[in-house]
Amino acid sequence: MEKKQLIQDKTILVIDPNTKLENDKTFCFWASENDDILNDYKYLISHEWSNIQINDNSEESINPLKYYHINSIDLYDSCRNLAQKRNITILEKKVLSVEQKDQLHIKTDESTILCDWVFDSRPPDFKIIKNNKFYISQSFFGLKIRLIDAHFKQDVYHMMDFRVAQQRATQFVYILPYDNQTGLVELTRFGEIIIDKAEALNILDEFINNHYGNYKVLERESGAIPMSSLSPKTIKNNRWVDIGTRGGNVKPSTGYAFANMYKHAQKICSNGQLKNAVFSSNSRFIFYDQLLLIILTIWPHKGKPIFERLFKVKSSKFILKFLAEKSSFGEELSMFTNLQIGPFLKATVVWLFWQVKNYVPLIFLILYAAFGSNSFTKNQTFFNSFDTCIVVVGLLLVGIPHGALDHLTEGLVKEKKVTFKFIVYYLALMVPIFLIWTYAPLMGLIFFLVYSAWHFGQTDIENWGFSNPILAFLWGMSLLCFLFGTHFKEFNYILKLINVGGIPDLVNVQYWSYLFLIWPLFIAVYKQKWYWIGLIIYFFLAQNLGLLLSFGLYFLVHHSYTGWLDLKNRLQFSHRKMFIHALPFNFGAIFLYWVLFVEMGQGIEANEAMFLVFLSCVSFPHVICMGNFYQKNRLRVS
Ligand SMILES: Cc1cc2nc3c(=O)[nH]c(=O)nc-3n(C[C@H](O)[C@H](O)[C@H](O)COP(=O)(O)OP(=O)(O)OC[C@H]3O[C@@H](n4cnc5c(N)ncnc54)[C@H](O)[C@@H]3O)c2cc1C
Numbered sequence: 001m002e003k004k005q006l007i008q009d010k011t012i013l014v015i016d017p018n019t020k021l022e023n024d025k026t027f028c029f030w031a032s033e034n035d036d037i038l039n040d041y042k043y044l045i046s047h048e049w050s051n052i053q054i055n056d057n058s059e060e061s062i063n064p065l066k067y068y069h070i071n072s073i074d075l076y077d078s079c080r081n082l083a084q085k086r087n088i089t090i091l092e093k094k095v096l097s098v099e100q101k102d103q104l105h106i107k108t109d110e111s112t113i114l115c116d117w118v119f120d121s122r123p124p125d126f127k128i129i130k131n132n133k134f135y136i137s138q139s140f141f142g143l144k145i146r147l148i149d150a151h152f153k154q155d156v157y158h159m160m161d162f163r164v165a166q167q168r169a170t171q172f173v174y175i176l177p178y179d180n181q182t183g184l185v186e187l188t189r190f191g192e193i194i195i196d197k198a199e200a201l202n203i204l205d206e207f208i209n210n211h212y213g214n215y216k217v218l219e220r221e222s223g224a225i226p227m228s229s230l231s232p233k234t235i236k237n238n239r240w241v242d243i244g245t246r247g248g249n250v251k252p253s254t255g256y257a258f259a260n261m262y263k264h265a266q267k268i269c270s271n272g273q274l275k276n277a278v279f280s281s282n283s284r285f286i287f288y289d290q291l292l293l294i295i296l297t298i299w300p301h302k303g304k305p306i307f308e309r310l311f312k313v314k315s316s317k318f319i320l321k322f323l324a325e326k327s328s329f330g331e332e333l334s335m336f337t338n339l340q341i342g343p344f345l346k347a348t349v350v351w352l353f354w355q356v357k358n359y360v361p362l363i364f365l366i367l368y369a370a371f372g373s374n375s376f377t378k379n380q381t382f383f384n385s386f387d388t389c390i391v392v393v394g395l396l397l398v399g400i401p402h403g404a405l406d407h408l409t410e411g412l413v414k415e416k417k418v419t420f421k422f423i424v425y426y427l428a429l430m431v432p433i434f435l436i437w438t439y440a441p442l443m444g445l446i447f448f449l450v451y452s453a454w455h456f457g458q459t460d461i462e463n464w465g466f467s468n469p470i471l472a473f474l475w476g477m478s479l480l481c482f483l484f485g486t487h488f489k490e491f492n493y494i495l496k497l498i499n500v501g502g503i504p505d506l507v508n509v510q511y512w513s514y515l516f517l518i519w520p521l522f523i524a525v526y527k528q529k530w531y532w533i534g535l536i537i538y539f540f541l542a543q544n545l546g547l548l549l550s551f552g553l554y555f556l557v558h559h560s561y562t563g564w565l566d567l568k569n570r571l572q573f574s575h576r577k578m579f580i581h582a583l584p585f586n587f588g589a590i591f592l593y594w595v596l597f598v599e600m601g602q603g604i605e606a607n608e609a610m611f612l613v614f615l616s617c618v619s620f621p622h623v624i625c626m627g628n629f630y631q632k633n634r635l636r637v638s
Contacts, residue, residue, distance in 0.1 A: 002082055004269040012088040015095050023073035025223055027258040030320050032064045037262045044070045044078060047178055049157040052316040059156045060316045067157045069176060095122060100237050121244035126228045128569055131358060134293040135228040138255040141200035142186030144219035150212040152177030162304045164203050170296055170303025173207050190296050190303060194224050225255035229290045241268060241276045248279050253289040254323055285325045294347040302343045313338035361557045362534040368553060369541035387549050394556030402560040403622045404585030405567055405578060411625030429621040437613045441500050448616040453477040455623040459562055462630050464529045478516040482539055485513025487547035498612050563626060570633050
């Protein structure tokens with residue numbers, strides 16, 4: 001921004017609780033003589049190396065590249081100087097939240113600051129990313145040492161030395177010699193468990209003693225970098241820019257970030273104007289990173305032989321080119337065919353399963369709508385016996401349980417348990433709905449449809465990475481209108497059953513209803529939201545099913561399951577723990593059903609009105625709880 005003269009005329013505030021007065025990390029990168037990154041950061045570079053060594057193999061030149069080193073403290077100091085020069089204020093506070101209103105509102109424990117642009121580098125929580133199964137850490141523990149007897153090779157960056165215990169992870173030592181006597185010797189672990197400092201110290205001590213003899217410790221450094229190929233949702237607001245790790249700048253398979261952060265900054269400031277440019281890798285390289293992460297997560301002991309073989313069959317120069325994502329597909333193919341094929345094939349199978357897994361409910365819905373039931377062609381409003389089995393199993397497995405966990409959302413009270421206060425609030429929210437239904441059934445129905453539309457829409461739209469309540473409501477309303485329009489006779493029949501009265505026949509209502517799916521289809525295609533497109537295909541095919549079945553399948557297999565996973569993901573609970581929490585309410589719901597519809601001997605159809613009113617009353621507090629839950633847990637306002 002300074003280089004492009006984009007900060008002179010702005011009032012800037014940097015908020016960070018950390019004073020940044022320590023040399024807490026190094027920023028290394030490789031570049032050739034003419035690269036912009038080198039020219040822009042030359043003044044900060046403290047060391048450079050022209051050769052790379054792996055294990056005790058002989059060193060290799062990486063000419064025309066060089067490996068460069070910046071001390072983090074030098075970068076921090078340079079930023080501090082710039083802040084002084086440009087009158088930038090630094091506030092040592094923690095940001096509690098950022099919220100988009102008319103302006104961006106940044107909350108600290110003392111004040112709320114309003115601004116036009118936010119560059120947000122708060123560390124993201126990778127654990128809460130859905131289906132982020134192959135997420136490990138790169139953790140370090142390093143010693144800056146002075147050798148007493150031996151010497152380092154001053155012009156050699158010792159990139160990976162696997163001659164250390166692997167401890168059910170992939171571990172190696174790297175060495176950055178600052179001169180022939182001092183250097184940084186760092187143990188690095190790719191693994192699920194962060195390296196233990198005491199253990200790392202022992203391993204390093206043994207390594208240094210074995211290969212270099214006596215030494216003196218000058219400084220220590222430690223840290224961890226997330227290795228995840230999935231990034232948290234990026235903010236869609238134009239003036240709220242995710243940067244650093246939060247902006248997806250860390251290469252998942254290596255932990256290198258500095259060069260990517262530089263590229264991202266260039267994109268943000270391109271054309272001499274600030275813009276919210278998203279940083280993303282080429283999908284081919286994302287795939288390679290994911291394969292490696294799968295291997296390192298499931299078969300961590302394979303890491304060492306794979307890296308060792310890689311550096312045997314390919315030159316270090318090529319590997320740096322590959323890591324910088326500048327290699328060609330042909331070169332990559334030749335590299336992979338020279339590596340151990342077994343782990344990569346197995347990882348590809350795991351990858352395929354991982355990708356398809358998310359789509360299983362959707363595929364089920366589409367296949368069921370296309371081939372599964374003939375209930376509609378037989379003109380049944382209610383289900384045939386097979387449909388009934390599917391719906392009952394769905395209700396017991398996920399439909400009822402997903403609504404039985406509202407106490408965990410902290411939507412009504414600030415405790416994650418069923419308290420007396422929670423029950424009172426819950427019931428108090430049901431009462432007005434019951435009264436509306438009793439005294440004005442039409443109003444009750446309209447109200448029910450409006451908040452249902454909001455709830456269905458919100459669940460979907462949040463999951464597809466939007467944060468737009470109008471879009472959420474319109475989508476929810478459209479899907480309901482499409483279902484009712486394409487099952488008009490049944491809808492009318494139900495209206496009569498619930499004492500609301502029928503709607504006069506509308507000409508070609510079935511065809512007009514398609515309009516409700518056309519606009520979302522455009523957005524889904526434009527935004528490449530494949531799940532949304534699939535769901536629209538389901539609704540289109542669901543004209544083959546009865547109204548209640550098509551809605552029921554959507555509700556159970558898509559909506560309830562999505563809500564269940566959202567809760568599971570945020571709470572970091574197992575399915576078992578979720579079921580245990582839901583159990584009392586599940587039993588309660590089954591008991592109520594038994595009393596109302598079995599014991600009284602009339603069945604749902606005869607008690608349609610009663611069933612709908614009951615459903616409407618219990619779903620209102622649920623909608624409120626989930627609404628609060630989504631709003632609170634949205635990444636962009638966390
Ligand atoms: C030991 C170590 C060595 C590394 N070596 C290299 C290397 O050689 N080459 C390379 O390319 N990459 C390297 N990396 C990786 C990468 O460059 C860094 O992780 C990089 O600093 C990531 O930038 P960031 O802005 O996302 O995170 P950080 O640099 O950690 O900055 C995040 C900042 O946000 C602040 N913060 C946190 N919460 C809040 C809050 N609520 N409100 C306000 N501020 C907050 C923190 O105090 C911190 O200052 C290394 C990382 C580590 C840990």
